[in-house]
Amino acid sequence: MAGRLKQPTGRYGGRTAEERQAERRRRFLEAGLQLFGAGPGYRSTTVAALSEAAGLSTRQFYEEFHTLEDVLAALHLQVNDWAEQAAVAALAEAGDLPLAERAAAVFRAYAANVTSDPRRIRIAFVEIIGVSPRLEEQRLERRSRWVDFIRAEAARAAARGEAAPRDYRLAATAFIGSVNGLLHDWRAGWVDATLDEIVEELVRQLLAILRPPGWPPDA
CATH class of the missing domain: 1.10.357.10 (Tetracycline Repressor, domain 2)
Structure with missing residues (x-):
């Protein structure tokens, strides 16, 4: 994948795009902390599993990160x-x-x-x-x-x-x-x-x- 997907702009649900992006990133990191630190580990985790643990989509993952x-x-x-x-x-x-x-x-x-x-x-x-x-x-x-x-x-x-x-x-x-x-x-x-x-x-x-x-x- 050449790069991250284009980020949405504007307000939604009372929050700015930057606020929503920060929340998504926080949820992915918390899911990573759990899966890498207490679950199967980094080498046995997939993007799909991490996204599911974060309650987000793989599309949203690639909006925030390139790789695991x-x-x-x-x-x-x-x-x-x-x-x-x-x-x-x-x-x-x-x-x-x-x-x-x-x-x-x-x-x-x-x-x-x-x-x-x-x-x-x-x-x-x-x-x-x-x-x-x-x-x-x-x-x-x-x-x-x-x-x-x-x-x-x-x-x-x-x-x-x-x-x-x-x-x-x-x-x-x-x-x-x-x-x-x-x-x-x-x-x-x-x-x-x-x-x-x-x-x-x-x-x-x-x-x-x-x-x-x-x-x-x-x-």
Whole structure:
């Protein structure tokens, strides 16, 4: 199919075309979250099945998306956006606390958000893997964004004298992999721990990275 179908214009039922389009898109994404995250999965879902779950037609699907991959891409970005917003808000509230307390607040907010709905974990950590070069690039770009988030906060901690000053790119990349793997395994039931215990372990790991043995030098 060369492109999306032409969108209707004007008001209908008291709503503008833009409002109706936004509602259709929301319903398709919610259906995708359910089918990809709790149902047969992305690879076993068809456009017809997704449209039926959304209560819309396949014609309406192609008015909003080119392919099912577009739906998965949008969901992956949405799940990451929700988690990022939670982490940033927590950091803003905890900005004046000591390093350990700031880290705990941020990870608690992130973990609570991403694990609040098991469908989000499946979208972010399972369904997105190996779909296409395009989605792999998107996944790595969002992962790089989390790495930059950790590096920026590490740099601020170092500037405050709370952490060792160094380039944290490699350490942050390894740490983000640990965060993702631990949360996935915990939500899948492979790790016997509470969410608070998970957060405490992540904070311990981060502090060990930021404050290695022998730091500060005069200790």
